Amino acid sequence: MGWCCDVIQELARRRVSARSFRTGGVEFRAIAQILEVARQAPSGANRQPWKFIVVDNPKLKSLVRKACEKGEEEYHSRAPRWMKRWMRKRNISPIKPFLTQAPYLIVVCADTGAPYHIQSTWISIGYILLAAEEMGLGTLTYTPSSVSELRKILEIPEKYSPEAILPIGLPTGGKRKRRRSLKDLIYINRWGKAGSVDI
């Protein structure tokens, strides 16, 4: 039997995190298709703890960006010196232009009352990333440093936790980051026991 998962492998390998976008060019229908995939994800006790707020209103995107950048600035200013150096080296700044550039933001919220709500919700985010890649759309999993303002702007109730903001759109760049080799990640039967992992 020929074991293969060529399509998923191709999509997973091709995908890069997008940090800049064309502002338009995507129909809402594409976002709905992607979320149609997300809702199929398995979840703890089948509670399907996710809600997706699709933000395309420019004023709201602007408010979301401002709130997030304020949170990032506070985070950056509180960071220890080594972390500031680390972030500077990687060009990580509190400025998040993708939050207004991308035609859509999907704000993914998780029902904190459901078992394994974080785990389940991030499986569904994994599904979203691959579905968007199949469509040729770029995505980023941005996790805001502070969500209190975001909650107010989007009227997210206390019970739900905003897990991530996923800007989605036609990407205008993005660099592939290196991955560790498979044999550094697989152990056979016990921690630390490497096996032959030719694929």
Place this chain on the structure above:
Amino acid sequence: MGWCCDVIQELARRRVSARSFRTGGVEFRAIAQILEVARQAPSGANRQPWKFIVVDNPKLKSLVRKACEKGEEEYHSRAPRWMKRWMRKRNISPIKPFLTQAPYLIVVCADTGAPYHIQSTWISIGYILLAAEEMGLGTLTYTPSSVSELRKILEIPEKYSPEAILPIGLPTGGKRKRRRSLKDLIYINRWGKAGSVDI
């Protein structure tokens, strides 16, 4: 432009959680292919916080099963009466035959020192589920109620948290669980504002 993600959609819709397996019939190469996909997942600061222990040794699977069932029994006995009823109704018991039936268990561990290690690791689990589905292999995301014994058996260091055990193999059944409709999950621009979500 025709927006579509038919392949991912088909896989996501087709997949059901497998709780029983044929004991053999899967080459190790298939597992390596699946983990080749998992390692492509994005992660916080590209730390790739995951390690995968592939357990195929029958004695070890047996020990893992015993340890997990012991943890489940303790969990069940401590559960409040309503939860016991809830579990009985759903045939959820402390007995986990799939842990010895499945030809492989992938024990997914996350480096607790990496930022967003849980989130990143569960994206990679989402990738695994779809890759296995493309191969026609069944999977389950089993989260043990207690991991202290599991740690000892597989020699998992303190720094790593066992996030899930994924039995993988040829499934011998599995029922599709209902999903909520898309329009119950999507809000437009603000919490609670439904939109038209024809896809």
